[in-house]
Amino acid sequence: MQDAKTCPKCGQHMTQGFIADHTYGAVNVSLWVEGAPRASFWKKIKAPAAKSLPVATFRCLGCGFLESYAAAAYGVQR
Numbered sequence: 001m002q003d004a005k006t007c008p009k010c011g012q013h014m015t016q017g018f019i020a021d022h023t024y025g026a027v028n029v030s031l032w033v034e035g036a037p038r039a040s041f042w043k044k045i046k047a048p049a050a051k052s053l054p055v056a057t058f059r060c061l062g063c064g065f066l067e068s069y070a071a072a073a074y075g076v077q078r
């Protein structure tokens with residue numbers, strides 16, 4: 001999903017990206033998880049897949065402001 005977004009701070013064009021989550025040698029896309037974080041014995045924090053969405057972060061080409069959106073359409077493209 002590539003949306004045309006305009007920076008709310010300076011009015012310049014914003015380009016899509018994502019916040020890379022480096023874990024044990026792998027690179028993942030950050031997830032938004034519905035609800036407050038809950039402790040898990042094995043994973044430290046529970047993150048049920050049914051309540052998770054990939055996060056896209058748009059960066060302003062003018063001032064560097066970041067703005068994030070969570071939606072299924074922002075998942076990994078094949």
Ligand SMILES: [Zn+2]
Nearest residue numbers: 007010060063
């Ligand atoms: Zn800006």
